[in-house]
Amino acid sequence: MDERVREHAELLVDWSARIEAGDDVVVSVAEDAHDLGVAVVEALGERGANATTLYGSAEVSRAYLKGAEAGADGDGGDGVPAFDDDPAVERALFEAADAYLRIGGGRNTTATADVSSATRQAYATARRDAREARMDTDWVSTVHPTRSLAQQAGMAYEEYREFVYDAVLRDWEALADEMAAMKDALDAGEEVRIVTERDGAPDTDVSMSIAGRTAVNSAASVAYDSHNLPSGEVFTAPVDTEGEAFFDVPMTIDATRVRDVHLVFEDGEVVDFSAGAGEDALASVLDTDAGARRLGELGIGMNRGIDRFTDSILFDEKMGDTVHLAVGRAYDACLPEGDSGNDSAVHVDMISDVSERSRLEIDGEVVQRNGTFRWEEGFEG
Amino acid sequence: MDERVREHAELLVDWSARIEAGDDVVVSVAEDAHDLGVAVVEALGERGANATTLYGSAEVSRAYLKGAEAGADGDGGDGVPAFDDDPAVERALFEAADAYLRIGGGRNTTATADVSSATRQAYATARRDAREARMDTDWVSTVHPTRSLAQQAGMAYEEYREFVYDAVLRDWEALADEMAAMKDALDAGEEVRIVTERDGAPDTDVSMSIAGRTAVNSAASVAYDSHNLPSGEVFTAPVDTEGEAFFDVPMTIDATRVRDVHLVFEDGEVVDFSAGAGEDALASVLDTDAGARRLGELGIGMNRGIDRFTDSILFDEKMGDTVHLAVGRAYDACLPEGDSGNDSAVHVDMISDVSERSRLEIDGEVVQRNGTFRWEEGFEG
Incomplete structure (x- = not known):
C-alpha cells in the first residue's frame, strides 16, 4: 500500500475525527475507495474503536431510487416515490454512532444522472431526520483519489493523486x-x-x-x-x-x-x-x-x-x-x-x-x- | 446486466426474504458482488422497503482485526485484542432491521488467512450479542459468482457462473x-x-x-x-x-x-x-x-x-x-x-x-x- 494512503487514514482518524478507544465509528466506503477504507478501518482497530462499514456506492443509491420510481409508477402514482421519513435502521445506526467517516471515491461521478430531480428531492426531504442524526455525530468527509475523480478534474490519474495528497497531507x-x-x-x-x-x-x-x-x-x-x-x-x-x-x-x-x-x-x-x-x-x-x-x-x-x-x-x-x-x-x-x-x-x-x-x-x-x-x-x- | 443477476436478486428479495413495503432491510455487499448488490437494492426500492447497505469486505475485516492485534501489542498485552462485547452501532443496526441479506463474493477467499485463531475467537465471542440480533432478523445468505470463488472451486469463471445459477435459479x-x-x-x-x-x-x-x-x-x-x-x-x-x-x-x-x-x-x-x-x-x-x-x-x-x-x-x-x-x-x-x-x-x-x-x-x-x-x-x- 502507498504510504500516503496510510498517512491519509491516520490523519482522518486522529487529527480529523479524534477517535479514541471505545468510540463507535461508522465508515462509508465508495466503490473505488477500498484501499483507503482498509487503511482507515485498520487504524480504528488499532485505536480500540468499534467500526461498522457501509458501502457508499452511488450506483447502489441510484438503483434504490430508480427501483422506487418504478414501484411508484406501478402504483399508478405520478412516478415520484413516497419515501419512508423514519427509516428505522438508518436512524438507529447514526443515533448510536459517535463518529461517521465518509470516504468518497466512486467509479463514475455522474452515476446518478438519470434520477429525476423530483425523486431526489422527495428522498432528501424524507431522510431529513436520519441526516440530522448523522450530522450530530463527529462526521468527517474525505475522498480517496480515483480515476473517475481524476477524469472529472481533467487530469491524469497520477497527476490527480499528487494533487489530492498535496491538499490533504498538510500541517x-x-x-x-x-x-x-x-x-x-x-x-x-x-x-x-x-x-x-x-x-x-x-x-x-x-x-x-x-x-x-x-x-x-x-x-x-x-x-x-x-x-x-x-x-x-x-x-x-x-x-x-x-x-x-x-x-x-x-x-x-x-x-x-x-x-x-x-x-x-x-x-x-x-x-x-x-x-x-x-x-x-x-x-x-x-x-x-x-x-x-x-x-x-x-x-x-x-x-x-x-x-x-x-x-x-x-x-x-x-x-x-x-x-x-x-x-x-x-x-x-x-x-x-x-x-x-x-x-x-x-x-x-x-x-x-x-x-x-x-x-x-x-x-x-x-x-x-x-x-x-x-x-x-x-x-x- | 446479465438477466440472471436480476432473477437472482428477485428470488432473494421475494422468495427467500419475503420482503414487503416498509421493511427495514440491511444488505451486505462483498467487494466483487457489486452487480448483485445493485440489483437487490433496486428490487428493494421497487418493493417500497428501506435499504441500508454494508460493505462486506473480508479485507476490511482483516484490517480491523490486524489493527486490533497491533493495538493490543502496543498495550504490552499478549497480542490478543480485548474486543468490545457491546458495540453500539452494530447492535442498534441489527435490532432495528427486519431482514439481513448477505451477498458474498469477495476478491480472495483467503483474505483473512494471517489473522490468528486467538484473535478470531476473541472477536467471535465478544460479538455474540450482535450476531444474535442479526440472526433474529429474517436473514438470508447468498453469493454472487466471482473469479475468486471460481478459483476456490477449481473452475473457469464462466463455468462457475453456470454452476451457481444452476444451483440458485430453481423451482x-x-x-x-x-x-x-x-x-x-x-x-x-x-x-x-x-x-x-x-x-x-x-x-x-x-x-x-x-x-x-x-x-x-x-x-x-x-x-x-x-x-x-x-x-x-x-x-x-x-x-x-x-x-x-x-x-x-x-x-x-x-x-x-x-x-x-x-x-x-x-x-x-x-x-x-x-x-x-x-x-x-x-x-x-x-x-x-x-x-x-x-x-x-x-x-x-x-x-x-x-x-x-x-x-x-x-x-x-x-x-x-x-x-x-x-x-x-x-x-x-x-x-x-x-x-x-x-x-x-x-x-x-x-x-x-x-x-x-x-x-x-x-x-x-x-x-x-x-x-x-x-x-x-x-x-x-
Missing part, C-alpha cells in the same frame, strides 16, 4: 493558526460585503449580516467544528442577504454541469436567478424548500495547497483566493445558542474566484483585496 | 415438496444412525437423538426457516451423540484447508479428533467454547442441481447424496419451545459423501442407502 495545526486571523475578523464584525468587477458578465455586490454569528476556523478537524479533509476555509452563517452575486467557478449539481450562476437577493431570499448552463438543476435546488432560497454559509477559501479547480466542492471551496456562498442549511457551529439558523434539506455551495478585481469588506473595512488578506505582504488597503 | 416450491418427505421422517423419529464403510480410512458409525426436535425443510426461504440461497437440505438439531464420524469432503476453516476430519463422540461431546490436514484449525474451532464440542446440526443434502464440491459450504452441504454434521450453535427453528439448544460462538459444518457404501437409519429403519432415499426408485431397503 493542519500551522494552517489553523493562519486562519485564526480571518475568524477573529468575522467574529468581531456585523456586516460582510463582497464586490467583484468583471467585463462582460454580471458583477457581484452582495451584503449580509453576520452579527452574533461565530465563524468556524475549518482546520479539517471536529475539534475545530470542521468536517472536511482536506479543509482550509473560514466560514460563517449569514442572514439578511441583499444584492447580486455571480459565481464564475463551474460546479456539478445532481450530476448536471452548472456554470455562471447569478443570484439576486432581497430581504435575505433569492428572488431571481439565472445560469449560463444547468439552470434547471439550479431551479430544482432553489425549489426544494423555503430554506433553499436563503443563504446557509459564507466561506472564505484559504488552502493555498489547492492550486486549481477540479470540479469537486470538497477541494474547490477550500482553494485560496476564492469565496463561496451556499444556499440551504446553516451549520449549527456558527449559530448563537438557541438559534436554529436557516434550515433546509439542501446545502449547495457556489464559488467565486476573487484573485482579481475584488474586495471583501467587514463593516466597511477591506479585509481581502484581489485575493490578498490585510495581514499579508502586498495587501493594498 | 424452489417443487423442491420443497420433495424435501417434505425427509422432514416428516425426521420429525416422527427419535434416533438417527449414520454408517459409512470405506477402505483405508476410518469408518463412520454415529448415533444421535432427535426426539422432540423439528426438522427444517430448507427451501431457501425464511418462510421455511431456511436462510441460504441456494438451499436444498433438511436439517435438525441432534443431541447425545455417540460414536465416530469421518468427513471425506475437504473444507476451509478460517482460511485453512482442512481434510479428512475424524471426530469421536462420548455423551454428546467430542472427546477425540484428528484431521489429515489443518488439524490446528479444527482444534481451534473445538476450543472456542463448551458448545463447540457438541453437535448443533444434522443436515441431509437434497439439491441435485449441485453436482460437484466447490469448497464452499453454501453449496457443498446442499448437494444431493451428502450428509453433514455441524459442531457448535443449533438453530432455534429445530428446538422445542423453551429449549435453548446447543449454544456456541461457532457453527462449523463437516460433510460426508454418502453416495456409496452408506446408510442412514431412523429408529433402526433405513431411510437412505448409497444416496437413494426409500421413496425413490432403486432404493434397496
Whole structure:
C-alpha cells in the first residue's frame, strides 16, 4: 500500500475525527475507495474503536431510487416515490454512532444522472431526520483519489493523486493558526460585503449580516467544528442577504454541469436567478424548500495547497483566493445558542474566484483585496 | 446486466426474504458482488422497503482485526485484542432491521488467512450479542459468482457462473415438496444412525437423538426457516451423540484447508479428533467454547442441481447424496419451545459423501442407502 494512503487514514482518524478507544465509528466506503477504507478501518482497530462499514456506492443509491420510481409508477402514482421519513435502521445506526467517516471515491461521478430531480428531492426531504442524526455525530468527509475523480478534474490519474495528497497531507495545526486571523475578523464584525468587477458578465455586490454569528476556523478537524479533509476555509452563517452575486467557478449539481450562476437577493431570499448552463438543476435546488432560497454559509477559501479547480466542492471551496456562498442549511457551529439558523434539506455551495478585481469588506473595512488578506505582504488597503 | 443477476436478486428479495413495503432491510455487499448488490437494492426500492447497505469486505475485516492485534501489542498485552462485547452501532443496526441479506463474493477467499485463531475467537465471542440480533432478523445468505470463488472451486469463471445459477435459479416450491418427505421422517423419529464403510480410512458409525426436535425443510426461504440461497437440505438439531464420524469432503476453516476430519463422540461431546490436514484449525474451532464440542446440526443434502464440491459450504452441504454434521450453535427453528439448544460462538459444518457404501437409519429403519432415499426408485431397503 502507498504510504500516503496510510498517512491519509491516520490523519482522518486522529487529527480529523479524534477517535479514541471505545468510540463507535461508522465508515462509508465508495466503490473505488477500498484501499483507503482498509487503511482507515485498520487504524480504528488499532485505536480500540468499534467500526461498522457501509458501502457508499452511488450506483447502489441510484438503483434504490430508480427501483422506487418504478414501484411508484406501478402504483399508478405520478412516478415520484413516497419515501419512508423514519427509516428505522438508518436512524438507529447514526443515533448510536459517535463518529461517521465518509470516504468518497466512486467509479463514475455522474452515476446518478438519470434520477429525476423530483425523486431526489422527495428522498432528501424524507431522510431529513436520519441526516440530522448523522450530522450530530463527529462526521468527517474525505475522498480517496480515483480515476473517475481524476477524469472529472481533467487530469491524469497520477497527476490527480499528487494533487489530492498535496491538499490533504498538510500541517493542519500551522494552517489553523493562519486562519485564526480571518475568524477573529468575522467574529468581531456585523456586516460582510463582497464586490467583484468583471467585463462582460454580471458583477457581484452582495451584503449580509453576520452579527452574533461565530465563524468556524475549518482546520479539517471536529475539534475545530470542521468536517472536511482536506479543509482550509473560514466560514460563517449569514442572514439578511441583499444584492447580486455571480459565481464564475463551474460546479456539478445532481450530476448536471452548472456554470455562471447569478443570484439576486432581497430581504435575505433569492428572488431571481439565472445560469449560463444547468439552470434547471439550479431551479430544482432553489425549489426544494423555503430554506433553499436563503443563504446557509459564507466561506472564505484559504488552502493555498489547492492550486486549481477540479470540479469537486470538497477541494474547490477550500482553494485560496476564492469565496463561496451556499444556499440551504446553516451549520449549527456558527449559530448563537438557541438559534436554529436557516434550515433546509439542501446545502449547495457556489464559488467565486476573487484573485482579481475584488474586495471583501467587514463593516466597511477591506479585509481581502484581489485575493490578498490585510495581514499579508502586498495587501493594498 | 446479465438477466440472471436480476432473477437472482428477485428470488432473494421475494422468495427467500419475503420482503414487503416498509421493511427495514440491511444488505451486505462483498467487494466483487457489486452487480448483485445493485440489483437487490433496486428490487428493494421497487418493493417500497428501506435499504441500508454494508460493505462486506473480508479485507476490511482483516484490517480491523490486524489493527486490533497491533493495538493490543502496543498495550504490552499478549497480542490478543480485548474486543468490545457491546458495540453500539452494530447492535442498534441489527435490532432495528427486519431482514439481513448477505451477498458474498469477495476478491480472495483467503483474505483473512494471517489473522490468528486467538484473535478470531476473541472477536467471535465478544460479538455474540450482535450476531444474535442479526440472526433474529429474517436473514438470508447468498453469493454472487466471482473469479475468486471460481478459483476456490477449481473452475473457469464462466463455468462457475453456470454452476451457481444452476444451483440458485430453481423451482424452489417443487423442491420443497420433495424435501417434505425427509422432514416428516425426521420429525416422527427419535434416533438417527449414520454408517459409512470405506477402505483405508476410518469408518463412520454415529448415533444421535432427535426426539422432540423439528426438522427444517430448507427451501431457501425464511418462510421455511431456511436462510441460504441456494438451499436444498433438511436439517435438525441432534443431541447425545455417540460414536465416530469421518468427513471425506475437504473444507476451509478460517482460511485453512482442512481434510479428512475424524471426530469421536462420548455423551454428546467430542472427546477425540484428528484431521489429515489443518488439524490446528479444527482444534481451534473445538476450543472456542463448551458448545463447540457438541453437535448443533444434522443436515441431509437434497439439491441435485449441485453436482460437484466447490469448497464452499453454501453449496457443498446442499448437494444431493451428502450428509453433514455441524459442531457448535443449533438453530432455534429445530428446538422445542423453551429449549435453548446447543449454544456456541461457532457453527462449523463437516460433510460426508454418502453416495456409496452408506446408510442412514431412523429408529433402526433405513431411510437412505448409497444416496437413494426409500421413496425413490432403486432404493434397496
